[in-house]
Amino acid sequence: MRLTLRVWRQKNADTPGAMVTYDIDEVSEDMSFLEMLDSLNEGLILKGAEPVAFDHDCREGICGACGVVINGDAHGPERTTTCQLHMRHFKDGDTIDVEPWRAGAFPVVKDLVVDRSAFDRIIGAGGYITAPTGAAPEAHATPIPKPDADFAFEHAECIGCGACVAACPNGSAMLFTSAKVNHLNALPQGAPERETRVLDMVATMDEEGFGGCTLTGECATACPKGIPLPSIAAMNKEWMRATRKTGHR
Helix, strand or coil: CCEEEEEEECCCCCCCCEEEEEEECCCCCCCEHHHHHHHHHHHHHHCCCCCCCCCCCCCCCCCCCCCCEECCEECCCCCCCHHHCEHHHCCCCCEEEEECCCCCCCCEEECCEECCHHHHHHHHHHCCCCCCCCCCCCCCCCCCCHHHHHHHHHHHCCCCCCHHHHHCCCCECHHHHHHHHHHHHCCHHHHHHHHHHHHHHHHHHHHCCCECCCCCCHHHHHCCCCCCCHHHHHHHHHHHHHHHHHCCC
């Protein structure tokens, strides 16, 4: 395939960026999107030009580091991570726009790379348990009702890629934060921090400058792991419970 790529180039957060057009050919439909970007960079390096900076790690859809906006969609046209998106989803002659996550809380580091450390600070505010665990316990030592276990596992699938924030017109991190809160609050091991967890994580989310949630639903649509929209309602319920119990305002 021969493609026209319009890629966002930006030196750093303090420098204005712009879309730069590149033509690339001999793109196999079996390539992943990142392999196609690798091919583009190889050509740029051979010409003595600066390669496009983009983030990635596992390339197996596990870590979520690879996220970019492709033709206006977080991670592209398929519900998967960018590294698992294949070029068979595009046609010969297509023009493809490639941009970084667009959110005030995710400043651009360079080109397609953004700083997502705000997510780390949200997790640090309450994404832990203080229960002593020691060695791996017997699997059935702490009985957990199956609905609770299923609920926890569903939310534990969040990989923190940031697609929910990039897709949200408000730049909200509610889906991400709710996944982290609900995952631990549903389990008995997370009970000691149940109230402080949701209060601290939501407060940190607000302090980081993420936008407010208006339940547009784009976050759940873009999530490559399928974290459901009702997750936000479940966290709101936890937050209201915590404020009543602790008197927090």
